[in-house]
Amino acid sequence: xxxxxxxxxxxxxxxxxxxxxxxxxxxxxxxxxxxxxxxxxxxxxxxxxxxxxxxxxxxxxxxxxxxxxxxxxxxxxxxxxxxxxxxxxxxxxxxxxxxxxxxxxxxxxxxxxxxxxxxxxxxxxxxxxxxxxxxxxxxxxxxxxxxxxxxxxxxxxxxxxxxxxxxxxxxxxxxxxxxxxxxxxxxxxxxxxxxxxxxxxxxxxxxxxxxxxxxxxxxxxxxxxxxxxxxxxxxxxxxxxxxxxxxxxxxxxxxxxxxxxxxxxxxxxxxxxxxxxxxxxxxxxxxxxxxxxxxxxxxxxxxxxxxxxxxxxxxxxxxxxxxxxxxxxxxxxxxxxxxxxxxxxxxxxxxxxxxxxxxxxxxxxxxxxxxxxxxxxxxxxxxxxxxxxxxxxxxxxxxxxxxxxxxxxxxxxxxxxxxxxxxxxxxxxxxxxxxxxxxxxxxxxxxxxxxxxxxxxxxxxxxxxxxxxxxxxxxxxxxxxxxxxxxxxxxxxxxxxxxxxxxxxxxxxxxxxxxxxxxxxxxxxxxxxxxxxxxxxxxxxxxxxxxxxxxxxxxxxxxxxx
Numbered sequence: 001x002x003x004x005x006x007x008x009x010x011x012x013x014x015x016x017x018x019x020x021x022x023x024x025x026x027x028x029x030x031x032x033x034x035x036x037x038x039x040x041x042x043x044x045x046x047x048x049x050x051x052x053x054x055x056x057x058x059x060x061x062x063x064x065x066x067x068x069x070x071x072x073x074x075x076x077x078x079x080x081x082x083x084x085x086x087x088x089x090x091x092x093x094x095x096x097x098x099x100x101x102x103x104x105x106x107x108x109x110x111x112x113x114x115x116x117x118x119x120x121x122x123x124x125x126x127x128x129x130x131x132x133x134x135x136x137x138x139x140x141x142x143x144x145x146x147x148x149x150x151x152x153x154x155x156x157x158x159x160x161x162x163x164x165x166x167x168x169x170x171x172x173x174x175x176x177x178x179x180x181x182x183x184x185x186x187x188x189x190x191x192x193x194x195x196x197x198x199x200x201x202x203x204x205x206x207x208x209x210x211x212x213x214x215x216x217x218x219x220x221x222x223x224x225x226x227x228x229x230x231x232x233x234x235x236x237x238x239x240x241x242x243x244x245x246x247x248x249x250x251x252x253x254x255x256x257x258x259x260x261x262x263x264x265x266x267x268x269x270x271x272x273x274x275x276x277x278x279x280x281x282x283x284x285x286x287x288x289x290x291x292x293x294x295x296x297x298x299x300x301x302x303x304x305x306x307x308x309x310x311x312x313x314x315x316x317x318x319x320x321x322x323x324x325x326x327x328x329x330x331x332x333x334x335x336x337x338x339x340x341x342x343x344x345x346x347x348x349x350x351x352x353x354x355x356x357x358x359x360x361x362x363x364x365x366x367x368x369x370x371x372x373x374x375x376x377x378x379x380x381x382x383x384x385x386x387x388x389x390x391x392x393x394x395x396x397x398x399x400x401x402x403x404x405x406x407x408x409x410x411x412x413x414x415x416x417x418x419x420x421x422x423x424x425x426x427x428x429x430x431x432x433x434x435x436x437x438x439x440x441x442x443x444x445x446x447x448x449x450x451x452x453x454x455x456x457x458x459x460x461x462x463x464x465x466x467x468x469x470x471x472x473x474x475x476x477x478x479x480x481x482x483x484x485x486x487x488x489x490x491x492x493x494x495x496x497x498x499x500x501x502x503x504x505x506x507x508x509x510x511x512x513x514x515x516x517x518x519x520x521x522x523x524x525x526x527x528x529x530x531x532x533x534x535x536x537x538x539x540x541x542x543x544x545x546x547x548x549x550x551x552x553x554x555x556x557x558x559x560x561x562x
Contacts (some may be wrong), residue, residue, distance in 0.1 A: 001184045003441055006484040009184060011367050013061050018312060018364070019305055022101035026081025028099040029302060030075040033064040040067035040274060041132055044107040044299045045384070046096065046116030046123075047071070049203025050194040052078030055113065055272035058259050062266035066145045070103070072096050074119065076202055078195050079303060086202055089115075089210035091293040093122035100130070109273050111135040113258070114232075115207040121215050128285030133222045133273055134246075140235035141195060141213045141242065154204040159469045163456030163476075169193065170449035175233060181255045187445045187483070194477035198470055217242045220285055222277035226268070245278055301345045307362075308383040310372070314338075315384060316355040316365030318349030326417060327393045329385065329408075331355035331401030334489030336478045337363025340398055343549030348557065357384055359404075361480075361485040371488040374496040378407050394418040394560045398492045398545070399425060399518070407496065409505050418560045420510040422544070425518045426498055426525035436494040441487050443480065455480065459542070462516050468541025475542055502528040509533070510559040512552070514540040527545060
């Protein structure tokens with residue numbers, strides 16, 4: 001697959017809009033496709049474990065030409081809030097039910113894949129008057145031996161300092177998906193699995209504790225079970241005789257049907273969803289009670305999207321009960337996201353608003369049609385702040401975000417009052433232009449997964465002394481999140497004349513200089529600032545915004561309030 005095709009495959013399809021809805025665990029992330037002539041019953045999509053809504057993105061426009069299609073990230077997956085402890089399938093279903101109430105949907109069909117098929121069954125039992133029909137892609141009736149094998153196959157892989165746990169998981173995923181999927185799709189799916197952190201197997205644990213044999217026979221609504229040729233084909237076939245109001249259809253295809261055959265698959269779904277079936281009277285169905293489930297994780301940080309010209313921009317927003325100072329805008333390093341700022345929004349946000357956007361094409365923000373300049377990135381940030389009603393603000397940048405902070409200080413001089421940055425990637429114009437001319441995709445996906453190990457080991461030497469292996473793993477997970485768009489960020493960085501603009505910054509600038517790959521560049525940059533102050537934090541490195549959030553917030557707050 002060439003680079004253009006790789007980028008297209010990674011891009012959110014036209015017409016798909018992402019958002020958040022509140023649920024019992026915090027916020028549930030979703031994607032929705034809604035045509036102008038939505039005349040059919042809405043379709044709700046529940047994904048397999050441990051992936052995200054993206055597994056449905058090719059199907060959404062194909063099936064959605066005449067109906068709304070909504071695909072959720074289950075709690076703890078993708079961008080959805082993570083419960084405090086291991087949830088059950090019923091908890092996943094209840095959280096999706098909460099979000100559907102927020103979206104105002106009270107009658108819908110459901111489709112689920114693997115773990116998602118169990119979520120659909122639980123949702124149909126909890127809300128039988130809302131769920132009209134069910135499509136289940138694989139609905140295994142496990143024997144004791146089957147269950148033992150599956151639990152062993154999907155046990156967590158311990159973290160390893162050399163990154164080999166990524167390779168182990170890559171090989172397992174590749175084996176599960178089969179040889180028919182291009183390796184770029186395997187990579188996108190692998191990146192999705194990283195979003196769950198250490199708890200990435202919670203979905204499988206919940207699925208193994210919820211048996212179709214106990215629950216599916218109690219579903220009164222029409223059910224279509226699609227049985228692809230995958231690792232649970234025989235176990236799914238075993239349940240055919242237990243369907244109360246449904247049928248099972250064997251498929252020749254396997255995992256590729258959602259990504260590579262969406263139009264053909266949509267025709268199969270349409271025949272069932274729009275065709276004749278024995279739909280029971282909803283009033284005659286009794287909802288099953290929903291337990292309390294796990295607790296939510298308390299946080300002041302919320303996530304949201306806004307349309308700002310190039311597409312949907314994703315951002316983190318921590319708003320205090322009472323603001324006593326100017327908002328702080330946090331600008332992240334490349335090619336990561338606003339999550340770079342770790343514990344800062346939580347700590348700094350108790351007395352001022354903290355906003356951390358994802359630059360276009362990175363994190364959760366949509367990829368623009370073409371690479372953007374640093375100035376265009378900052379234009380999108382200013383457009384976001386205008387929509388949020390932010391006037392004056394202080395800015396806090398990290399690596400590439402430090403350069404964006406300098407540009408904002410110059411171009412929005414009347415609004416930016418103080419600047420703090422972590423590292424300044426200063427280089428002479430000739431060196432900058434050389435880097436700009438040599439930019440190429442920094443992630444060439446290989447069948448054997450070696451690209452993952454190479455990337456891990458390239459970044460490992462700069463791991464902070466206090467950064468745990470878990471935090472470094474999360475850092476690297478965010479690093480690969482933007483896939484083929486990673487290298488676009490470097491065009492914005494190397495295309496900006498930082499060396500000539502530093503001297504024009506009149507605001508007070510606090511510069512942290514940790515132990516990283518540009519510490520010498522940072523030290524050389526500070527004398528160019530008219531009002532710059534350097535704090536050497538050599539013991540800190542990657543992860544400092546998590547491990548040293550309290551210390552950094554104290555220093556930044558003192559600088560901004562001086």
